[in-house]
Amino acid sequence: MRLKLIQVGLGNHGQGVGEHFVLASRDFAYAGLVDINRSAVTEYARKNKLPESLCYTDHEQAFREADADAVFISAFSPVHYEIAKSALEHKLHVLIEKPFVLSLEEAEELNSLAARNRLNVMVNQNYRYFATVIALKQTLQSANLGRLSFVQSEFFYGHEGKPYQKTMDNYVLLEMSVHHVDMIRFLLDSDIAQVTGKTWNTPGSGYAGDPHVHAVYQTESGVNVFYLGSLLAKGAATPWEGAWIFQFEGGAVHLDDLGDGYGVYIADGRTKSRIGFQAQELGGIHGVLAEFAASIREQREPKISGADNMRTLAALLATAESSKQGKAIRLIPEG
Ligand SMILES: NC(=O)c1ccc[n+]([C@@H]2O[C@H](COP(=O)([O-])OP(=O)(O)OC[C@H]3O[C@@H](n4cnc5c(N)ncnc54)[C@H](O)[C@@H]3O)[C@@H](O)[C@H]2O)c1
CATH class of the missing domain: 3.40.50.720 (NAD(P)-binding Rossmann-like Domain)
Incomplete structure (x- = not known):
């Protein structure tokens, strides 16, 4: 039924x-x-x-x-x-x-x-169900490249904002970076423990809330993620998921186009290989709807519940706060 x-x-x-x-x-x-x-x-x-x-x-x-x-x-x-x-x-x-x-x-x-x-409350963080993002997570888990040193993530897009987006606070953070910060938590299986961030506007942009952000997210597992995002970027756009580099001791995992199309690559100084992956049977929002329905039928908490998503939201709002205060904001106490 x-x-x-x-x-x-x-x-x-x-x-x-x-x-x-x-x-x-x-x-x-x-x-x-x-x-x-x-x-x-x-x-x-x-x-x-x-x-x-x-x-x-x-x-x-x-x-x-x-x-x-x-x-x-x-x-x-x-x-x-x-x-x-x-x-x-x-x-x-x-x-x-x-x-x-x-x-x-x-x-x-x-x-x-x-x-x-x-x-049940579930939030549509549909990027967790993208085939690229699932392949990236599987590659990170299986690549065997040693310790993860740091991560870089970039997102650029020249978006024509909706009227409601032009008047809202924390525009880029809440409307777009919400996907990328949620991806950090999902890909690294770790919450954001601390953020140092800066958001800013372009004079005369027509947006009340800042369209650009740069932040350093430190995960509970101790990894620094350097993130740069803009919804008011000129020039070439990145795909919605962004361009990512995970730098390990023995090589790097990329989500980017390193010459053979946008996808997941493993690279070291000399070689690079693209990781093949199959389209998901229930990819994107198909997967979200299936999980939401299963959680209702099985009377259990959904993946990406409201409680889980509060930790993504907390990291985004802490980014805005860090920008205002000009200092790092701690979300999870040290030690
Ligand atoms: N998950 C994703 O990848 C993704 C992509 C795009 C947009 N979104 C989100 O989807 C939402 C809608 O975005 P959009 O691009 O469709 O915006 P939109 O401005 O095109 O449409 C919003 C609609 O909401 C309606 N609305 C406003 N108040 C309402 C109310 N009280 N009751 C009923 N309807 C009401 C408006 O009349 C309008 O039709 C936003 O929260 C946006 O962040 C998510």
């Missing part, structure tokens, strides 16, 4: 995810569609031959009236908290787009509410 899902937020990303992933899912069937913009929701239903009776413009009404098990929140980031809170109050499991919410207090409140009601 498919689980019944209400999707809230049918803008650019919401419609794309709906069409390519939710409608293709063996685990979910729509119980409702919500967007405050009536034409967005009715147009989405019409295009995909879904009944108009599924359409709402008010999430509270949908949560009250539709018979559902879960909600997928793909509305824009500043309303994630209020919609998730309402969903949990209506006893619905929640899958929520990144960034989970905008503050640790909001995350804490939602996680406690979910725990009290025995409901």
Whole structure:
């Protein structure tokens, strides 16, 4: 039996995810569609031959009236908290787009509410399910190159921000670096213990929050990750996952294009070889939806739960704080 899902937020990303992933899912069937913009929701239903009776413009009404098990929140980031809170109050499991919410207090409140009601909260950190990222993690675990000395990660993209992105605080951190910082935690199986960061703006950019960031993330396992990211970059863009180098004693693992296309490579001073990998059967958001459904059916915490994701959010907000204070911010006490 498919689980019944209400999707809230049918803008650019919401419609794309709906069409390519939710409608293709063996685990979910729509119980409702919500967007405050009536034409967005009715147009989405019409295009995909879904009944108009599924359409709402008010999430509270949908949560009250539709018979559902879960909600997928793909509305824009500043309303994630209020919609998730309402969903949990209506006893619905929640899958929520990144960034989970905008503050640790909001995350804490939602996680406690979910725990009290025995409901699942999962955050769509879909990059963990990319074939490239899975291949990179497998290579890091099997490469046998000795001790890891340090990591470098770069991301550049000239993004035309949405109106909500132009006014939000911590723009690049919460909208983009959220993927890369979550990748650090996932790839190294270690939380961020300390961050020294700087974010900045380009005068006249049109963004209230900084679009550029440089940070050093030190993991609990003692590895330094040097990260540079920009959503307002001119020139060549990196792929969404970014370009990464893991420097080991005996060689390096790259996620980049070292001449044979973007992918995972093992290299030393003399040779480089590209690691072949297969497309994932449940890659990207297919994997996220499958894990969310399995966690509901098996009554267990999902991978990338709200509690897990709070540690990614904490590292991002600490980056902004470090930039303001001009000093390192410790997230996990030493020793
Ligand atoms: N995981 C990823 O790779 C990825 C990629 C792109 C965007 N996103 C995230 O998806 C979210 C949406 O991004 P987008 O690009 O679609 O933005 P968008 O501005 O194109 O669309 C947002 C939609 O939310 C709707 N909305 C706003 N408030 C609402 C409310 N209270 N109830 C119902 N609907 C409401 C708007 O009407 C709009 O249709 C953001 O949080 C963004 O960070 C994630």
